[in-house]
Amino acid sequence: MPTQQKERLLQLARAAQQNAHAPYSNFKVGAAVLLENGEIFTGCNVENASYGLTNCAERSAIFAAVSKLGGPNVKIAAVAVVNDHNVPCSPCGACRQVIAEFGPKAVIWYQGRDGIKEATLEGLLPDSFSL
Numbered sequence: 001m002p003t004q005q006k007e008r009l010l011q012l013a014r015a016a017q018q019n020a021h022a023p024y025s026n027f028k029v030g031a032a033v034l035l036e037n038g039e040i041f042t043g044c045n046v047e048n049a050s051y052g053l054t055n056c057a058e059r060s061a062i063f064a065a066v067s068k069l070g071g072p073n074v075k076i077a078a079v080a081v082v083n084d085h086n087v088p089c090s091p092c093g094a095c096r097q098v099i100a101e102f103g104p105k106a107v108i109w110y111q112g113r114d115g116i117k118e119a120t121l122e123g124l125l126p127d128s129f130s131l
Contacts, residue, residue, distance in 0.1 A: 001078055001107050009034055009080035010109060010116065016042035016057065017082055023047060028084040031057035033065060036075040041065040057081060058095040062102060076103025081110040088113050090124060100128035 009032040017030025022045055029045040043060025055063075058081060065074045079099060083089045090110045091099065099106055099121050106121045121128070 005034065005078070006080070006109055006116075006118075009040065009078060010082060012040060012042050013057075013080040013082045016044045016061070017084055018044075020044035020057070020084075021046045024049070024051065029057040029089065030082050031061045032080045033058070033061040033076055034078040034080075035065060035069075036077045037073075039065070039069075041068075056092060056095050058091050059098050062098055065102075071102075074102045076106045078107045078109070079103070081108070083111055086111060090117075090119070093125075096121065096125040097128060100125055100130065104128065104130075 012032035013030040017028045020028035022028050024047050031043050033041045041061045041064045043057045043064055045057045046060060047054045058079060076099060081089060081091060088111055091108065104121060108119050108121060108124060109116050
């Protein structure tokens with residue numbers, strides 16, 4: 001994946017992060033998802049007073065893609081995730097499983113201890129569940 005594409009996704013994720021609704025954690029997260037067809041979808045975390053109803057940025061972006069294109073047309077090539085505290089923050093387990101549904105070979109960029117890290121979905125979620 002070209003560095004230019006990575007930087008573009010990170011930039012879009014940072015812009016989406018600004019829209020996060022995080023009044024409880026004060027931890028804003030943004031994500032940008034690149035599909036194999038070149039389309040990009042963004043999302044942010046949306047918290048709720050009933051915390052279990054909170055949605056992560058990665059899933060917000062993926063669900064937006066599915067809403068627009070339909071599930072069979074969503075094939076994820078890459079995901080970028082950032083947060084407003086610049087602390088390590090890889091996709092959570094639920095997000096990893098949703099990414100696996102639509103992009104089992106996806107590249108994922110996320111904030112690590114020493115800057116942006118790159119991983120594959122297979123590396124982050126070996127033996128993911130599928131039907």
